[in-house]
Amino acid sequence: MASIRRPSFLILSALAAGPLHGYAVIKEVSRLSDDQVRLAAGTLYAALDRLTDEDLIEVDREETVNGRPRRYYRLTSNGAAALAAAAEQMRHDAQLATRRLRGAGPAGAAPSPA
Amino acid sequence: MPDDPRCPPLERRYRRWLLAYPRAYRRERGPEILATLLESAEPGRDRPAAREAARLLWHGLGARLAGAGARAYVVAAFAAVLGGLSGTALGSWLSWKDTPDLAPDKATAARLARTVLPVPLDGAPSWWGAHTFWNPYSNHSLHGGSGVRAGRTQVNGTVARHADIHRLAHAIERRMRAHGWRDVQVTTDGYHPHEVPPEISYVSGTRDGYLMGVELDAPDSSNPATVCASLMWDEPPDQPSYTLAGGIAGAVVGALLALCTSIRLRRRGGRLRRAFGWLWAATLLLVTPACLANIPTTTGSFFANTYRDGPGPNVYWGGFVFFGAEPLAILSLVPLLALLVACLLPRPQPSRTPTVA
Numbered sequence: 001m002a003s004i005r006r007p008s009f010l011i012l013s014a015l016a017a018g019p020l021h022g023y024a025v026i027k028e029v030s031r032l033s034d035d036q037v038r039l040a041a042g043t044l045y046a047a048l049d050r051l052t053d054e055d056l057i058e059v060d061r062e063e064t065v066n067g068r069p070r071r072y073y074r075l076t077s078n079g080a081a082a083l084a085a086a087a088e089q090m091r092h093d094a095q096l097a098t099r100r101l102r103g104a105g106p107a108g109a110a111p112s113p114a
Numbered sequence: 115m116p117d118d119p120r121c122p123p124l125e126r127r128y129r130r131w132l133l134a135y136p137r138a139y140r141r142e143r144g145p146e147i148l149a150t151l152l153e154s155a156e157p158g159r160d161r162p163a164a165r166e167a168a169r170l171l172w173h174g175l176g177a178r179l180a181g182a183g184a185r186a187y188v189v190a191a192f193a194a195v196l197g198g199l200s201g202t203a204l205g206s207w208l209s210w211k212d213t214p215d216l217a218p219d220k221a222t223a224a225r226l227a228r229t230v231l232p233v234p235l236d237g238a239p240s241w242w243g244a245h246t247f248w249n250p251y252s253n254h255s256l257h258g259g260s261g262v263r264a265g266r267t268q269v270n271g272t273v274a275r276h277a278d279i280h281r282l283a284h285a286i287e288r289r290m291r292a293h294g295w296r297d298v299q300v301t302t303d304g305y306h307p308h309e310v311p312p313e314i315s316y317v318s319g320t321r322d323g324y325l326m327g328v329e330l331d332a333p334d335s336s337n338p339a340t341v342c343a344s345l346m347w348d349e350p351p352d353q354p355s356y357t358l359a360g361g362i363a364g365a366v367v368g369a370l371l372a373l374c375t376s377i378r379l380r381r382r383g384g385r386l387r388r389a390f391g392w393l394w395a396a397t398l399l400l401v402t403p404a405c406l407a408n409i410p411t412t413t414g415s416f417f418a419n420t421y422r423d424g425p426g427p428n429v430y431w432g433g434f435v436f437f438g439a440e441p442l443a444i445l446s447l448v449p450l451l452a453l454l455v456a457c458l459l460p461r462p463q464p465s466r467t468p469t470v471a
Contacts, residue, residue, distance in 0.1 A: 022150035041151045042169035045143060046176065068149035 019060035019074040134174025186376030193368035199405035201364020206430035209356040217265030229293035264420040266344040275338035279330040295319030327424035400446035408433025
């Protein structure tokens with residue numbers, strides 16, 4: 001499975017807790033990334049289109065609020081699996097990097113023999 | 115509608131930016147995207163943030179191009195290259211438009227030759243030229259016309275049989291600089307001692323819109339030293355910018371035309387979709403000979419080298435006068451116009467099957 005880009009990973013993570021509409025996804029992504037990733041609406045909907053084409057998300061329901069349409073999205077089973085796989089890969093990579101940094105000691109020191 | 119005065123300004127402006135998206139996409143997703151844009155806008159804002167607008171434009175155009183198809187990108191790549199070469203030719207031709215067709219007059223050539231040659235003139239100035247089958251505009255070449263405005267008026271100088279062309283070349287260089295000629299350069303091409311001539315020196319400079327090129331041939335066992343000054347029109351100073359702008363514009367227009375016609379014809383279906391490939395193939399094939407002949411080089415166009423008997427002005431549209439290339443290039447407008455007409459045809463209405471009550 002191809003690696004997921006960070007904005008897509010964050011969108012899937014935002015939807016992991018339950019269906020959300022577009023603006024709620026933008027807010028949740030911003031919260032999950034400590035305000036580092038702020039999705040523009042154009043970028044969000046391009047990502048939602050792509051994730052829908054890849055069968056990772058789907059439309060949950062539609063509502064009308066204050067005369068304007070609101071569409072909620074949810075993770076599919078494929079999307080949940082892809083998110084879990086991506087999270088596991090990141091956890092593995094983070095553990096590997098942490099182990100190697102501990103083994104290297106202070107910066108610039110030669111690595112200790114295995 | 116984007117310009118409905120009843121809409122708040124911010125909504126009106128967002129609707130305009132949403133026009134970047136294809137119509138079908140706007141119909142399906144436009145209201146939802148607009149709702150999200152308005153919810154996420156900062157309070158008190160009455161126009162979209164620049165970043166937001168740029169993203170809408172970028173993704174909207176991306177959604178349009180997604181309907182183009184892989185073949186369209188191949189056609190667009192070829193159209194960009196050939197459009198760029200055609201644009202280069204057009205830009206260069208426009209910069210040369212005010213330059214006279216024929217070479218400088220003989221009186222001017224004689225007058226300016228005296229500011230260049232430190233030796234007496236040998237005879238009257240003459241126009242060099244020959245009618246060539248490949249250049250349909252060279253009929254007036256005996257009067258200095260060459261069809262690419264690079265005709266030359268030549269004046270010979272009287273020199274000693276065994277003159278030292280190096281010393282003479284540098285004497286010409288000093289004389290030219292003293293008489294206000296600019297960009298004066300001396301180059302020497304050495305050949306085998308038994309070649310005829312064994313060595314040739316060139317001195318060139320520009321002044322008052324003219325380009326003077328002097329060729330000095332070294333003497334050999336059979337022939338004396340010779341010196342010949344050729345007066346030509348200098349390159350227009352805005353030729354580089356016109357040529358570059360034309361090339362960029364041609365490439366962009368070619369690529370956009372290919373993509374836009376593909377998107378419109380894909381929606382038509384059937385014969386018109388198939389016609390897209392054939393019409394573009396015909397257009398590109400017809401314009402290819404002129405474009406290949408017009409590939410820019412350091413001495414002008416690939417097939418129109420104006421560096422003959424010494425330096426000459428660069429002409430970047432000469433390939434389009436090459437025999438046969440010009441009429442084919444003009445003919446390429448026919449399939450191109452057919453493509454544009456096909457894109458403008460009204461879309462056929464879907465047929466309705468009658469229902470029985």
